Amino acid sequence: MLKKRLFTPGPTSVPEEVLLEMAAPIMHHRTDEFIKIAAEVFENLKYIFQTKNDVFIIASSGTGAMETSVVNFLSEGDKVIVISGGKFGERFKEISLAYKLNVIPVELEWGKKLDTNIIKDLLEKNPDVKAVFGTLCETSTGTHFDIKALGEIVANYEDTILVVDTISSLGAVPCMTDEWKIDVVVTGSQKAFMLPPGLAFISVSEKALKKIETSNLPKYYFNLKKYKKTLAKNDFPFTIPVSLIVGLRKSLQIIKNIGIEKIWEEHHIRAEATRQAMISAGLKLLSESPSDAVTAVVLPEGVDGDKLVKILRTKYGMSIAGGQDHLKGKIIRISHLGWQDEFDVLTAICGVGVGLKDMGINIETEKAISAARKVLFGSSQ
Amino acid sequence: MLKKRLFTPGPTSVPEEVLLEMAAPIMHHRTDEFIKIAAEVFENLKYIFQTKNDVFIIASSGTGAMETSVVNFLSEGDKVIVISGGKFGERFKEISLAYKLNVIPVELEWGKKLDTNIIKDLLEKNPDVKAVFGTLCETSTGTHFDIKALGEIVANYEDTILVVDTISSLGAVPCMTDEWKIDVVVTGSQKAFMLPPGLAFISVSEKALKKIETSNLPKYYFNLKKYKKTLAKNDFPFTIPVSLIVGLRKSLQIIKNIGIEKIWEEHHIRAEATRQAMISAGLKLLSESPSDAVTAVVLPEGVDGDKLVKILRTKYGMSIAGGQDHLKGKIIRISHLGWQDEFDVLTAICGVGVGLKDMGINIETEKAISAARKVLFGSSQ
Numbered sequence: 144m145l146k147k148r149l150f151t152p153g154p155t156s157v158p159e160e161v162l163l164e165m166a167a168p169i170m171h172h173r174t175d176e177f178i179k180i181a182a183e184v185f186e187n188l189k190y191i192f193q194t195k196n197d198v199f200i201i202a203s204s205g206t207g208a209m210e211t212s213v214v215n216f217l218s219e220g221d222k223v224i225v226i227s228g229g230k231f232g233e234r235f236k237e238i239s240l241a242y243k244l245n246v247i248p249v250e251l252e253w254g255k256k257l258d259t260n261i262i263k264d265l266l267e268k269n270p271d272v273k274a275v276f277g278t279l280c281e282t283s284t285g286t287h288f289d290i291k292a293l294g295e296i297v298a299n300y301e302d303t304i305l306v307v308d309t310i311s312s313l314g315a316v317p318c319m320t321d322e323w324k325i326d327v328v329v330t331g332s333q334k335a336f337m338l339p340p341g342l343a344f345i346s347v348s349e350k351a352l353k354k355i356e357t358s359n360l361p362k363y364y365f366n367l368k369k370y371k372k373t374l375a376k377n378d379f380p381f382t383i384p385v386s387l388i389v390g391l392r393k394s395l396q397i398i399k400n401i402g403i404e405k406i407w408e409e410h411h412i413r414a415e416a417t418r419q420a421m422i423s424a425g426l427k428l429l430s431e432s433p434s435d436a437v438t439a440v441v442l443p444e445g446v447d448g449d450k451l452v453k454i455l456r457t458k459y460g461m462s463i464a465g466g467q468d469h470l471k472g473k474i475i476r477i478s479h480l481g482w483q484d485e486f487d488v489l490t491a492i493c494g495v496g497v498g499l500k501d502m503g504i505n506i507e508t509e510k511a512i513s514a515a516r517k518v519l520f521g522s523s524q
Numbered sequence: 525m526l527k528k529r530l531f532t533p534g535p536t537s538v539p540e541e542v543l544l545e546m547a548a549p550i551m552h553h554r555t556d557e558f559i560k561i562a563a564e565v566f567e568n569l570k571y572i573f574q575t576k577n578d579v580f581i582i583a584s585s586g587t588g589a590m591e592t593s594v595v596n597f598l599s600e601g602d603k604v605i606v607i608s609g610g611k612f613g614e615r616f617k618e619i620s621l622a623y624k625l626n627v628i629p630v631e632l633e634w635g636k637k638l639d640t641n642i643i644k645d646l647l648e649k650n651p652d653v654k655a656v657f658g659t660l661c662e663t664s665t666g667t668h669f670d671i672k673a674l675g676e677i678v679a680n681y682e683d684t685i686l687v688v689d690t691i692s693s694l695g696a697v698p699c700m701t702d703e704w705k706i707d708v709v710v711t712g713s714q715k716a717f718m719l720p721p722g723l724a725f726i727s728v729s730e731k732a733l734k735k736i737e738t739s740n741l742p743k744y745y746f747n748l749k750k751y752k753k754t755l756a757k758n759d760f761p762f763t764i765p766v767s768l769i770v771g772l773r774k775s776l777q778i779i780k781n782i783g784i785e786k787i788w789e790e791h792h793i794r795a796e797a798t799r800q801a802m803i804s805a806g807l808k809l810l811s812e813s814p815s816d817a818v819t820a821v822v823l824p825e826g827v828d829g830d831k832l833v834k835i836l837r838t839k840y841g842m843s844i845a846g847g848q849d850h851l852k853g854k855i856i857r858i859s860h861l862g863w864q865d866e867f868d869v870l871t872a873i874c875g876v877g878v879g880l881k882d883m884g885i886n887i888e889t890e891k892a893i894s895a896a897r898k899v900l901f902g903s904s905q
Contacts, residue, residue, distance in 0.1 A: 147549055154550050154766055165767070166547035168528055169535050169720055171843040202722055204583050204762035207745045238744045333763060339550055341583055341722045341765030361742060363619045364588045381585035382714060384722030384765070385535055386546070462552040 145460030205331030208343035280312035526841030586712030589724035
């Protein structure tokens with residue numbers, strides 16, 4: 144019986160305390176007891192989102208919330224800027240095109256930084272742009288984007304909103320929704336929230352709320368007007384996954400008790416340790432602006448990353464992620480998300496070394512572990 | 525500590541065996557282990573659906589699958605017939621209108637039977653109708669619709685599909701998808717499937733599959749082309765609620781072991797016992813064609829059904845449902861769905877009598893229990 148370890152950027156491990164809460168007998172979603180739980184959850188979500196805005200809960204994957212952020216604030220033919228530096232930025236483009244929006248794509252090489260001046264210039268030339276779509280952490284490359292700078296730029300335009308996919312990063316790295324002037328923040332339950340997949344969350348600013356009134360894109364299940372109406376009663380327009388909400392209450396309590404700043408710091412340390420380890424091992428990071436949510440590591444030429452993923456999974460019970468699309472087989476991705484501690488980081492680093500060794504490839508695993516220990520525990524002694 | 529009992533038409537009780545499966549550590553959805561589970565689940569869903577067609581799984585409430593059944597098979601302006609005899613039939617109309625379909629509404633008084641000749645005539649006059657939307661059990665009224673007869677009618681039209689909402693009834697009452705020639709069957713996890721809410725299922729016939737190719741309604745998350753592509757690998761296009769899938773495997777195993785015919789029979793007996801009990805108590809059934817999934821009971825003039833629901837919930841831990849929209853306060857609804865046995869039926873009947881007594885209203889509870897026992901155990905001695 145292999146001990147299972149999840150280092151994938153979702154789903155991530157769920158603490159036993161949360162699993163047990165979810166295993167309690169099902170309650171009806173229109174009882175006082177459940178409405179009280181929902182009220183607590185809605186309130187605590189605002190804390191994680193660092194916002195005073197309403198945060199809506201939808202029963203879907205993160206992609207459902209991405210679609211929600213397109214269909215509620217825009218109208219057919221609207222001009223939008225979509226920043227894309229990986230698979231998930233591309234998804235915003237695909238959704239926008241599915242709804243016949245007029246997309247101005249800003250395509251970056253995967254792993255590259257965004258020069259926010261590009262967006263500034265584009266908006267100056269296209270003041271009729273209705274929304275700018277960005278990503279806080281592009282999961283496919285482990286790249287962090289400077290959303291704060293984007294917020295400053297977009298805030299100058301009265302009729303333009305900033306929509307940010309934080310699916311793999313909210314709760315792991317700072318996302319100051321209100322302070323950074325992000326109008327719409329989209330995320331999912333199966334990453335830093337320490338929950339199984341099945342819920343998505345979306346916060347909406349006053350500026351974005353106004354756009355709901357005029358949006359003419361067709362929608363029903365993702366129609367935020369319905370969610371807005373029921374939120375006032377701490378209710379949901381459609382049957383919500385009650386057991387996941389009960390789990391969410393618990394995980395939000397855990398996060399709140401630790402403190403979100405402390406959790407960001409812990410993610411940073413785990414990510415930094417992994418980065419130092421990989422560099423010390425002689426490997427390269429893919430991203431020139433690495434996120435603390437997930438680290439993408441470039442494998443030596445000729446080494447099959449998918450094979451490494453498979454060996455780790457089948458022989459050692461350890462799940463890391465491989466590369467997607469044109470990076471398939473070329474990189475591995477190690478997540479720092481959610482319920483992990485320092486020893487888990489050492490485990491992941493050691494696992495990569497052992498797996499590569501099984502493939503006949505030697506990296507400097509000892510140096511890697513030593514470098515990680517220095518970051519994690521302040522010393523490698 | 526009140527013992528909780530769910531007699532609502534969703535969410536319904538989840539067996540401990542299923543709850544415990546879902547409390548196991550989270551596994552990644554792209555592992556061999558999970559793909560094996562998914563393969564078993566996809567196969568067993570066909571059994572519950574009584575179909576050879578593919579059954580797709582979507583992370584959403586049942587409404588999400590209803591929207592899926594609209595946006596994938598139709599194009600803007602298409603003519604559709606929507607049969608509506610309650611809140612959920614109306615929902616199909618609302619979704620169709622949100623996507624600018626040309627809706628021919630067939631509106632029945634709530635609780636009334638459908639004369640299928642109406643549909644026959646309508647199709648003769650409108651052979652260009654692309655889809656007929658119906659409901660197997662209208663949950664808001666506890667009414668059963670003759671889907672078999674509809675299937676015979678619609679099958680005569682080469683370019684018309686029959687779409688049926690079976691959210692509160694699949695797995696509880698016979699739904700012979702292939703035999704009855706239903707093209708699209710939509711259902712959810714939190715009813716007869718004995719699971720928490722969070723998953724929706726949709727089966728698609730060859731005839732309906734062809735329509736996917738030409739459909740021009742905008743969609744992304746609900747785009748079945750994506751689900752079709754991944755299904756071939758027992759995979760999903762977007763992160764699926766892994767814990768619910770693990771629970772689904774268990775609940776499908778339970779259903780298969782008992783046998784679906786046996787389960788239909790058990791639902792029938794529970795429903796019949798409840799009906800006989802309510803009539804013996806001096807109350808009336810709302811529906812002229814009652815479903816074995818849920819029983820709607822008309823309360824005596826002046827009795828507040830919502831108050832009864834509240835008393836049962838807060839004082840006795842028992843959840844039944846009240847009426848919706850214009851039936852609010854006038855009826856109660858008792859579900860027979862999923863994980864219930866004969867003694868649960870007696871409990872529900874006794875609960876209604878006790879709750880009404882608390883409100884100062886006397887019904888013939890003893891006669892009710894006696895009538896139920898006769899149906900449940902073959903004798904009231």
